[in-house]
Amino acid sequence: xxxxxxxxxxxxxxxxxxxxxxxxxxxxxxxxxxxxxxxxxxxxxxxxxxxxxxxxxxxxxxxxxxxxxxxxxxxxxxxxxxxxxxxxxxxxxxxxxxxxxxxxxxxxxxxxxxxxxxxxxxxxxxxxxxxxxxxxxxxxxxxxxxxxxxxxxxxxxxxxxxxxxxxxxxxxxxxxxxxxxxxxxxxxxxxxxxxxxxxxxxxxxxxxxxxxxxxxxxxxxxxxxxxxxxxxxxxxxxxxxxxxxxxxxxxxxxxxxxxxxxxxxxxxxxxxxxxxxxxxxxxxxxxxxxxxxxxxxxxxxxxxxxxxxxxxxxxxxxxxxxxxxxxxxxxxxxxxxxxxxxxxxxxxxxxxxxxxxxxxxxxxxxxxxxxxxxxxxxxxxxxxxxxxxxxxxxxxxxxxxxxxxxxxxxxxxxxxxxxxxxxxxxxxxxxxxxxxxxxxxxxxxxxxxxxxxxxxxxxxxxxxxxxxxxxxxxxxxxxxxxxxxxxxxxxxxxxx
Numbered sequence: 001x002x003x004x005x006x007x008x009x010x011x012x013x014x015x016x017x018x019x020x021x022x023x024x025x026x027x028x029x030x031x032x033x034x035x036x037x038x039x040x041x042x043x044x045x046x047x048x049x050x051x052x053x054x055x056x057x058x059x060x061x062x063x064x065x066x067x068x069x070x071x072x073x074x075x076x077x078x079x080x081x082x083x084x085x086x087x088x089x090x091x092x093x094x095x096x097x098x099x100x101x102x103x104x105x106x107x108x109x110x111x112x113x114x115x116x117x118x119x120x121x122x123x124x125x126x127x128x129x130x131x132x133x134x135x136x137x138x139x140x141x142x143x144x145x146x147x148x149x150x151x152x153x154x155x156x157x158x159x160x161x162x163x164x165x166x167x168x169x170x171x172x173x174x175x176x177x178x179x180x181x182x183x184x185x186x187x188x189x190x191x192x193x194x195x196x197x198x199x200x201x202x203x204x205x206x207x208x209x210x211x212x213x214x215x216x217x218x219x220x221x222x223x224x225x226x227x228x229x230x231x232x233x234x235x236x237x238x239x240x241x242x243x244x245x246x247x248x249x250x251x252x253x254x255x256x257x258x259x260x261x262x263x264x265x266x267x268x269x270x271x272x273x274x275x276x277x278x279x280x281x282x283x284x285x286x287x288x289x290x291x292x293x294x295x296x297x298x299x300x301x302x303x304x305x306x307x308x309x310x311x312x313x314x315x316x317x318x319x320x321x322x323x324x325x326x327x328x329x330x331x332x333x334x335x336x337x338x339x340x341x342x343x344x345x346x347x348x349x350x351x352x353x354x355x356x357x358x359x360x361x362x363x364x365x366x367x368x369x370x371x372x373x374x375x376x377x378x379x380x381x382x383x384x385x386x387x388x389x390x391x392x393x394x395x396x397x398x399x400x401x402x403x404x405x406x407x408x409x410x411x412x413x414x415x416x417x418x419x420x421x422x423x424x425x426x427x428x429x430x431x432x433x434x435x436x437x438x439x440x441x442x443x444x445x446x447x448x449x450x451x452x453x454x455x456x457x458x459x460x461x462x463x464x465x466x467x468x469x470x471x472x473x474x475x476x477x478x479x480x481x482x483x484x485x486x487x488x489x490x491x492x493x494x495x496x
Contacts, residue, residue, distance in 0.1 A: 055292050184222060329410050395431065425482075
């Protein structure tokens with residue numbers, strides 16, 4: 001197998017009713033083949049026609065993957081099929097067949113049973129791709145690798161596998177989860193789903209039950225991978241659109257994808273992206289261009305960029321500063337919108353905004369007083385010619401908005417001269433990167449306020465270690481209130 005094009009195993013999400021289970025098992029691809037023709041406008045909330053064929057079809061078209069069905073069966077099944085399996089293959093983990101009344105026993109199983117079944121599938125594929133290798137080397141092999149791609153509860157099945165049955169399994173190269181409730185499911189006015197709700201295995205999403213099958217202590221954060229897998233190779237895609245997701249959105253509330261709250265949708269210390277998509281449906285996160293482009297770049301890209309804001313100072317309005325000088329307690333909650341886009345596209349690779357309940361929050365003590373960096377985004381990119389047909393350079397932008405807060409003086413709101421929607425800083429930086437003849441990265445940039453959609457300046461670069469480059473760009477708004485900071489871009493190779 002040749003990096004980075006390893007076989008993909010897709011693990012679908014939760015099916016609550018018998019009808020949903022039968023619909024699921026009737027689909028050969030269990031939803032990974034569902035696309036969309038609707039793109040939600042941000043403002044006004046209209047609909048644009050945008051055809052996204054499905055993750056499965058796009059992987060076939062863009063990366064030359066294929067399915068694994070032939071003559072009514074799977075290539076790895078015991079049907080006498082001797083066709084060799086392709087490395088660039090998408091395997092569907094059909095774990096709900098056992099719960100089907102027509103194809104199985106009709107009884108749903110616990111998540112541990114499904115996780116063991118996933119391990120059995122990985123072992124079977126190992127034996128199918130490299131016969132005799134598992135018997136000779138076990139898991140300590142370089143000849144076999146797979147990717148796990150999962151939606152919703154499918155991500156918890158993957159975590160149960162990794163954290164209970166096959167910790168630090170080197171054969172699992174990367175994991176990508178769409179809208180997985182890594183922190184469980186919370187209901188408005190109730191809190192976390194109670195552990196005694198066993199109807200249709202709904203207790204799978206309660207924190208107490210999760211600690212059981214993830215083998216976590218009672219006081220552990222259920223979002224922890226607990227050292228069972230390298231966090232850097234575990235990507236979480238978080239949805240922020242709760243408006244377009246069925247009746248469940250009324251029980252879950254805002255700051256969610258309609259089913260999973262934003263703070264529950266990622267595992268601790270993992271790279272993640274936020275996209276304005278709902279849990280599923282016509283505007284769902286799996287059947288979206290935003291989701292697919294993050295998946296493709298995480299699995300096959302060759303550059304990782306982490307964006308940080310190193311804040312030197314945030315200045316107060318003159319009137320509020322005067323109150324502070326007189327010894328009064330000042331409180332202000334600073335929110336940062338950050339939108340990451342790739343050149344020449346109409347979708348967002350990463351989107352966190354105040355209006356959608358997903359903004360980045362500045363902790364004044366940590367990020368201003370103590371000068372700890374504020375992490376804005378982790379973005380995976382590619383300068384592969386197949387993904388960048390127009391120009392060889394790698395182009396992307398970051399739209400950054402730091403909102404003027406509602407100031408509190410001695411715990412009382414001070415709204416004098418306050419206008420909602422004002423910004424301490426608001427600008428979009430356009431970045432264009434390419435390798436020079438000597439192999440070094442060169443980055444040019446430009447702010448929209450000076451060169452709209454263009455680049456005009458060279459970014460200063462340092463190289464803290466071989467292959468890793470750091471670029472620092474000043475971010476300054478000298479008015480009062482205002483901001484003095486540095487945008488720091490840490491770049492490093494990916495998939496090398």
